[in-house]
Amino acid sequence: MSDTYLQLVSGGVPATIAKKLGLPRPVRLRRTDPAAVDRPLTPGPVLVLSDEASTADADAVAEGLLGWDLDVHRALRLGDHARWGAVVVVLTGLTHPAQLAAPALALTPALKQMAAGARVVTLSRPAPPAGGAGASDPAVAAARQGVDGFLRSLAKEMRAGATANGLVLAEDVEVGAPSVRGGLRFLLSARSAFVDGQLLPVGAGGAEPADWARPLDGVVAVVTGAARGIGAATARVLARDGAHVLGVDVPAAGESLAAVMNEVRGTALQLDITAPDAAARILAAARERYGHLDVVVHNAGILRDKLLANMTADRFEGLLAVNITAPLRMNETFAAPGTLGGQGAAPRIISLASTSGIAGNRGQTNYGAAKAGIIGMTRALAAPLAAAGGTANAVAPGFIETDMTASIPPVPREISRRGSSLQQGGQPVDVAEAIAFLASPQAGGINGQVLRVCGQLMVGQ
Ligand code: NAI
Numbered sequence: 510m511s512d513t514y515l516q517l518v519s520g521g522v523p524a525t526i527a528k529k530l531g532l533p534r535p536v537r538l539r540r541t542d543p544a545a546v547d548r549p550l551t552p553g554p555v556l557v558l559s560d561e562a563s564t565a566d567a568d569a570v571a572e573g574l575l576g577w578d579l580d581v582h583r584a585l586r587l588g589d590h591a592r593w594g595a596v597v598v599v600l601t602g603l604t605h606p607a608q609l610a611a612p613a614l615a616l617t618p619a620l621k622q623m624a625a626g627a628r629v630v631t632l633s634r635p636a637p638p639a640g641g642a643g644a645s646d647p648a649v650a651a652a653r654q655g656v657d658g659f660l661r662s663l664a665k666e667m668r669a670g671a672t673a674n675g676l677v678l679a680e681d682v683e684v685g686a687p688s689v690r691g692g693l694r695f696l697l698s699a700r701s702a703f704v705d706g707q708l709l710p711v712g713a714g715g716a717e718p719a720d721w722a723r724p725l726d727g728v729v730a731v732v733t734g735a736a737r738g739i740g741a742a743t744a745r746v747l748a749r750d751g752a753h754v755l756g757v758d759v760p761a762a763g764e765s766l767a768a769v770m771n772e773v774r775g776t777a778l779q780l781d782i783t784a785p786d787a788a789a790r791i792l793a794a795a796r797e798r799y800g801h802l803d804v805v806v807h808n809a810g811i812l813r814d815k816l817l818a819n820m821t822a823d824r825f826e827g828l829l830a831v832n833i834t835a836p837l838r839m840n841e842t843f844a845a846p847g848t849l850g851g852q853g854a855a856p857r858i859i860s861l862a863s864t865s866g867i868a869g870n871r872g873q874t875n876y877g878a879a880k881a882g883i884i885g886m887t888r889a890l891a892a893p894l895a896a897a898g899g900t901a902n903a904v905a906p907g908f909i910e911t912d913m914t915a916s917i918p919p920v921p922r923e924i925s926r927r928g929s930s931l932q933q934g935g936q937p938v939d940v941a942e943a944i945a946f947l948a949s950p951q952a953g954g955i956n957g958q959v960l961r962v963c964g965q966l967m968v969g970q
Contacts, residue, residue, distance in 0.1 A: 512910065512926065515933050535933035536670045538702040539626025541942065550698050553594030553624040554580040554587065558612045562602030566684045570599055570632065570693075573685055577694070585618055592624035595697050600633040601678060603652040609659060623671050630696045631660050631675035632684060635710060657708055664706030664965050665930050672931070672965075674701070675708040679954075688715035688954025695946045703907075703939035705930050706965030714900075715953025724949040726751035728854045729799040731791050733782050734809030736762035738911035739861070741769045742937035743806055746945045748773035753799050757782065757791060758809070782809050782835040788842035801851025804948045805843050807836040807860040807883075812913055814872040825875045832879035836860055837886060844893055844901075856899030857948050860887055861940075864907045864963050880905070884959055891957025900956040902947045907963025908934040929964030 515535045517523045528534060539552060555574055559567035567583070574581045574597070587593065596619050598612050616629070636653035637645055656675065664673040676692045678684065688711045695701050696709075718724035730747050734740035735756030744754045754775035758766040763779050770777040778794050780787055795802035810832045813824040840858065843849055849856030865873045866880025883903055890901035908914060908925040914934065917925070926934045943962045946952050 512933055514923075533927045533932040535927075535931065536625065538670045538931065538933075538939075539699045540702045540936070540938065541699045548699075549579070549594075550577055550694065551579060551594030551628065552626050553592045554582055555697075556582050556585065556587075556593050556596045556619055557599065558596060558615050559599035560603055560608045560612045562604065562608065563599045564602075566601045566632070567599035569684050570597055573690060585615065587622060592622050593619050593627055594624050595628040595630065596623075597693070597697075598629065598631045599684065600631055600656055601684060603633065603649075603656070604646075605648045606652045606655045608652065609655055613659065620666075623667075623669070625669040625671070626699070626702075627669075627671040628697050628701075629663060629667070629671070629673040630693060631656055631673075631708075632689070632693070633675060633677055633708075634680065635677050660708060661706045661965075667705075667930065670702075670931065672701070672705040674704055674706070677708050677710045679710065679712040682711060682713050682954065686711075686713065686715075686954065687717045687951060688713065690717060691715055691946075691949070691951025691953075692955065694721070694951070700942040700946060702942070703931065703935035703962050703964050704943065704960070705963075707961055709955065709960060710958055712954045712956060714956075716950045718950050720751075723751035724951060725804075725945065727852060728752045728803045728948065729755070729795055729801055729851075730804035730806060730948060731755040731757060731795060731802060732806040732808055733757045735769055736766040737769075738913060739906065739909060739937045739940045740806075740808040741765075742941035743808060743944050744769055744773050744775060746938065746941035747804075747806075747948065748775065750945050750949070752804070752948070755791065755795050755798070755802075782839065783830050785838070787835065788839035791839070792842060792848065801854075802848075803850050803854035804857040804859065805839070805849065806944055806948075807839070807858070809835075810861060810879075810913075812873075812916065813875055815875075816872055817874045820874065828875040829879055832876065833882040833886070836883065840886070840890065844890055846893075846897055850897065850899060855950070855953060856894055856897050858887075858890060858894060858899075858901040859944050859947050860901075860903045862887070862903040862905040862959055864905050864961060864966050867905060867959070867961070868966075887959065888957045895956055900947070900953060902952075902955060902957065903959045904940060904943050904947065905959050905961045905963065906935065906940045907961065907966035909937060909940055909962075910934045911937055925966075929966045931964035933964065935962060935964060
């Protein structure tokens with residue numbers, strides 16, 4: 510579905526009027542362009558800042574960025590008309606919140622010289638969980654937790670499609686680790702257009718792909734609900750990145766499914782995911798066609814919105830059956846040892862949650878329960894998948910322009926659309942890019958996490 514307001518205010522007199530009236534002024538986001546794969550990773554030079562204790566790490570990060578043919582600077586000098594494409598703020602050595610002031614204030618002048626679609630990315634260490642073991646010095650914990658509030662607030666101040674996100678490196682993970690470089694590259698790139706205000710924990714594991722443009726070469730992935738919306742976009746992006754795709758959807762959507770699968774040279778499988786033998790049939794189809802199955806994307810889902818006061822059993826139970834019971838049942842097969850992965854590809858299970866499952870949403874008690882359930886399921890799968898050398902993660906979209914959200918009444922739809930820091934809904938491709946990233950070898954250090962693709966939706970996050 511198209512966003513007419515965004516098209517209207519993206520330039521000229523309407524843009525000026527919107528500015529004068531203090532109305533939202535969303536801009537077109539920097540997204541990947543299949544016709545320009547050799548476009549630079551960032552829309553301008555990259556500045557690497559740090560607190561004093563993190564200088565060595567910052568030097569290592571800058572060195573690594575040079576390997577990606579970027580124009581990297583360690584100080585603020587920039588030509589008169591140049592604009593920063595990204596600022597990476599290395600805070601891995603923070604031991605007291607007061608140390609955050611220097612790098613934050615060093616960022617101040619750079620923020621006035623950012624390119625459209627620029628990125629700020631912080632690298633920091635995790636604060637210890639409440640009552641948890643490990644680093645329990647209150648000042649260290651305050652400094653590390655402080656990065657969270659700093660980053661989320663900064664993201665709300667970014668303009669012109671620029672975003673701010675962070676990677677939170679596990680204690681034993683170096684800044685040059687493949688998982689950190691993979692996460693950094695994703696956050697700097699156009700692939701993360703609608704990811705904003707988020708700190709993503711990164712552990713050890715993962716590997717840099719042989720070819721960054723085709724990280725999924727030879728991987729076999731199944732996408733449920735692939736006939737339209739986010740599922741169809743996911744099939745396209747996975748195929749672009751080199752994967753063979755098996756697309757699943759209900760028989761009623763057979764024609765659109767066939768069209769999408771023809772486009773990506775994939776395989777169509779008409780199947781209702783609530784069928785008790787759904788996983789067995791998917792596995793059999795993948796093995797027959799490709800010899801193995803590596804990546805499962807649990808994307809199929811439905812909406813049955815009603816206030817709980819007016820809820821009916823068929824709406825509540827019917828939604829749970831598709832959105833959570835079916836993925837749970839299918840994972841009994843997919844997560845069993847030796848089922849996923851083959852020919853060098855690691856097992857991956859990626860499930861579609863929703864910001865409604867994190868913050869809750871009026872009229873969505875059924876949907877919120879199912880989508881929060883997806884998050885619980887993902888966390889529980891992390892350990893068994895890790896034991897098999899793989900990962901299980903969830904992607905939580907906010908408001909994405911699809912047929913599903915087109916069915917929301919106009920006023921709440923417009924409020925949801927403008928309620929993110931980027932003042933617009935995301936496109937299906939934005940969610941697809943996040944899914945493809947989590948499926949890739951460079952994301953092997955991210956496990957049991959929820960990656961929001963919501964433009965920092967104001968509700969709850
Ligand atoms: P959509 O309604 O456009 O597409 C969903 C697809 O799933 C359809 O092709 C449908 O036929 C298929 N499907 C439904 N039930 C099925 C079943 N029992 N078996 C096989 N296929 C089935 O939905 P959209 O917007 O693309 O959403 C995809 C996923 O993303 C869903 O899980 C949704 O809950 C989630 N999501 C979407 C958001 C959005 O703003 N569009 C926000 C948050 C989460």
